[in-house]
Amino acid sequence: MNQKDWNTRIQIIDNFKNETEILSENSMGIYIEFCSDNSLVIYFKPLNEVFIDNIFNENTGVLINFERDLIDEDDIEFALDIFSLFNKYPQFYINNTAEVxxxxxxxxxLKEEYQNKKSSYIMFKTLLKVLLLYLIRFQNDGFLKQDLNQKRVFQFLELMETSFLTEITTEFYAEQIGISSKRLxxxxxxxxxxxxxxxxxxxxITEAKRKLIKGEITTKELAFYLGFDSLSSFSRFFKKNVGVSPSVFKKEHSF
Known part of the structure; x- marks a missing residue:
């Protein structure tokens, strides 16, 4: 993957401000704030959310923002660990010197590889994965009291990640979580x-895009893989949400 392609899927920004334009709503963000007492505060922007307004102050920080399909490229267990990391708490602190x-x-x-004109996508992905794995290790459940509704959001996202190919009704997920569909x-x-x-x-849609770009199955096979009863119903659904048909999208993103 060349540097031009990276710019559509990854951002690293020093001293990020809330008004700065980031990647799509379907992206995930980490803001690392460097505090004067040699500690770090880690803020997370899960899918479809924004950073909390009060995180930007006189302390310096760096934003790492990336599209979720970078996570989808890995195995499901790693993806679930990442969703857990991002959805448990909006922030946590690192005070241990070795961890900092x-x-x-x-x-x-990461910054060095991102800015390198001869940057390697594999190298960058590996460094990002190592960072995320360390954050998973350092995240401590004792830092913050978990909000019950935030826990339910995480339960829904975790369950959906393993079930969305076969279960698409709100009722199914609400029943599994133990609340009504309306409350969910x-x-x-x-x-x-x-x-x-x-x-x-x-x-x-994210899964459809990923499969179309990889080109491992036909569009008709993809429709049934995603649970649609016909190619035409899937094509209408895809065009309504993406703006072009699956075949046009596949052609536009073929290598």
Whole structure:
């Protein structure tokens, strides 16, 4: 992957401001704030959310923003760990000197690779994965009291990630979580500004795009893989959400 392609899927921005334009709503963001007492505050922007307004102050920081399909390229277990990392808490603190040094060094390596004219996508992806794995390790459940509704959002996202190919009704997910469909939609609207159906459809579109770009199956096979009863119904759904037909999208993104 060349540097031009990176610019559509990855951003690294120093001293990020809230008004700065970032990648799509379907992107994930990490803002690392460097505090004067040699500690770090890690803020997360999960899918379909924004950073909290009060994180930007006189302290320096760096934003790492990337499209979710970078996570989808890896195995499902890693993806679920990342969604857990991003959805448990909006922020956590790192005060241990050795841990701060590890994160700081990884950020420097990521920035160096990102800015390198001969940058390697594989190298960058590996460094990003190592950073995320360290953050998973360092995240401590004792830092913040978990919000019950935030926990339910995470339960929904985790369950959807493993079930969206076969289960697309709000009722199924609400029953698994132990609340009503109405209450689930209220929580998702409050936290993500989307209903369960909209989030599931967004996940279907992301998966469809990924499969079309890889070209491993035909469009008809993809339609049935995603649970549609016909190619025409899938094509209408895809065009309504993406703006072009699956065949046009595939042609535009073929290598």
């Amino acid at each position: 040094d590890k994160i700081t060094q990884l950020i420097l390596l 939609n209220q929580i998702l609207k409050e936290k993500l500004n989307l209903t369960a159906k909209q989030i599931i459809q967004q996940r279907q």
